[in-house]
Amino acid sequence: MAIDFKKVFFYFGLSIFFVGSAICINNFRSGRQTNNVIEPGIFSDPTLKFVNILFRHGNRAPIFKYKTDPHKNAFPEGNGELTKKGKQNMYKKGQIFRRLYNGFLSDLYLDSEILTKTTNKRRTFMSAAMVLAGMYPPKDYQKWSDTETIWQPIPIYNDSPDHGTVCMLLY
Incomplete structure (x- = not known):
């Protein structure tokens, strides 16, 4: 079985980027601590201008x-x-992002606040819908049902044919 080094390096680089970003954000948010005294971080009044979130689809059934x-019947959802x-x-990932x-983020969904793009695989559309x-x-x-429905329709845009990544842009 051949190893696809491009994919390996891509996911390794992406992992390093997210870990590095998380460390930087944590350092800026929490400030520096010396002698049990917390000094303000570089951004003592944090502002957020833009967020780009990329994630893969959720757990799926085997393809083949x-x-x-x-x-054979363990996955009724289909291959x-x-x-x-x-x-x-x-x-749960959506709740964590919230x-x-x-x-x-606004308490109510605003079309001008978030743009979600996905590929045209059903699993990526469904993953994006569940996160949203x-x-x-x-x-x-925005409640459209008298029942305790905890879902509302939010647009999801198709951007590329078959790559399994979901992209969310927060403005």
Whole structure:
């Protein structure tokens, strides 16, 4: 089996970027600590101008099955589709983004505030929808059902054919 070094280096570089970004943000947000005294960080009054979030789809069923697979019926969603666990994880990811950026996001979904793009695979559309449902539970006039529905439709745009990445831009 050949190793695709381009993919390996891409994901390694992306991981290093996100870890480095998280460390920098944590240092700026928490300030420097010396002698048990917390000094203000470089950005003592943090402002956010733009966020670009890239993530992969959630847990999915295997893309291919083999003839003697004893677990052929283990994934009723279909080959390559999001599993129940994948949907739950994506929804939780949206809730985490909401907590992380809560001071910067409006309580209500605003079209001018976020742009979500995905590929045209069903699993990436569904992943994006679940993340957005976790980030923007409907409130006030955005509730469209009398039941306790915790979802509202938010536009998701298709950008590229088959790469498995979801991109969110927060303005």
